Amino acid sequence: MSIDGLPPLREVIANHDLRAKKQLGQNFLLDLNLTAKIARQAGDLTGCDVLEIGPGPGGLTRGLLAEGARHVLAIEKDARALPALAEIAARYPGRLTVINGDALQIDPLAHLTPPIRIAANLPYNVGTELLIRWLTPAAWPPFWQSLTLMFQKEVAERIVAKPGSKAYGRLALLAQWRAEARIVMSLPPEAFVPAPKVHSAVVHLTALPEPRYPADPAVLSQVTGAAFNQRRKMLRAALKGLHPQIEALLEAAAIPPTARAEEIDLERFCALARKLATARTG
Template sequence: MSLDALPPLRDVIAAHGLGANKAFGQHFLLDLNLTGKIASLAGDMSAAHAVEIGPGPGGLTRAILAAGAKTLTVIEKDSRFLGALGEIGTASGGRLDIIEADALKVDEDASLPRDGARIILSNLPYNVGTLLLIKWLEAEPVWWSRAVLMFQREVADRVVAAPGTKAYGRLAVISQARCEVRMGLKVPARAFTPPPKVDSAVVVLDPLPDDKRFADVEALGIVTASAFGQRRKTLRRSLAQAAGQTGASAEDLLTAAGIDPGARAETVDVAGFRRLAEAWRAAKG
């Protein structure tokens, strides 16, 4: 059997008695046109190894394989879907590897072949999407070359947000200090089965080159958590907690970073937070 000969996803769901599990944040994409568009955001995958988190009945899985991925590894926590995924594996000609596991605990770097680019493509479960993104952003060395990720629209907006906007915060700073990010595709709630209460969006992330990617993610995480934890306060006040770990004052750190101590976190660009993280690390010693 070939991929084209596989039965429609709705028939697969009915035959295997599959339904979305709210506890796992599951919402299925059954529109082949839409899953094809998402897969296309990965670019040429003919020499690439793809990994998908939470494939469910395999809608995006089929699209990734149809788009020509050299191999695809899917990581699925819910054992109910293994039968349907196995059928796709048979039809893929040996290009699909299935791992039953919690993606938060999997070492993807060790699980994927190393003879080509590695691309993450996922309609991420709503309840762990941000945690998975942070896990991949913190990876050093970076094992992936591109990530095409669907989130709730609110989360996607936070990843690509610019300084001075309501959505700009810690997630934007960390994402953009490590990657080039862009909004790839907006997806209405009605596209899913069952439809969630909110719209979704696909974000594309490309890791920055080594000489441009900010390496000290720990320091960046500490200063952004402190700065954005009290958004309404000036940085002179909101940064006190992070500064307290170094023995320096918030004013000292901000001055060293060339940032106005009277500014608020949402007005400071990514470059400013990079300097602030460097100042924190220097003071920490």
């Protein structure tokens, strides 16, 4: 199946000798029906620039362009993929820019015009780090409107987890504090080449205009870090290093000092962060 007159992805990979490299976290999704479906999860792209990380042979890139993205900026670390991506750029003149480099080292904003969305089948070895960066800019709202990202299913479940579940932790709090997060697709290992050992899932996150509850980001990070680093401990013990009066602050935030981190929802963690910030300055 072709969506754009370009060759099927298996043919592209064979033509350019693009065998996936484990050290680059590569698992290629070759079904153009699936890549187009992922592109559609990003919403109406006709008036948007899209940032894509790790396009590989360009399956999702083709989906994003076919769905009408105004411009796609694709950052690819593997130089072997550049000729294949150049063929896509030629098919969509002026709508695809490819940068060969490490997404962790490149500032994409010089190449993008708002509104901006991010869509990517993220390399497994950098996916979580990139997500955290996008969720923790110096100022909010961020440069992006939405994120449509493929992760290992276990990571996806951590992003959308609710209190009381084993998956619930800092990643859930970070994502849900400033964004609306939901799993929109699940994919089995056999959808990829090579097949990974795990299932995958696509998460769609929409940036909120402001955080759900007020809190200083640095204090909230400190509180949730201390709480979940010792998640088996009661909070009065896990957080005792943050303030001499931590039990009183927990109670003031409507948190039982004997509770454990996974029992506490985002609203009460934010309340505790506010109480702690006030106690430190007062």
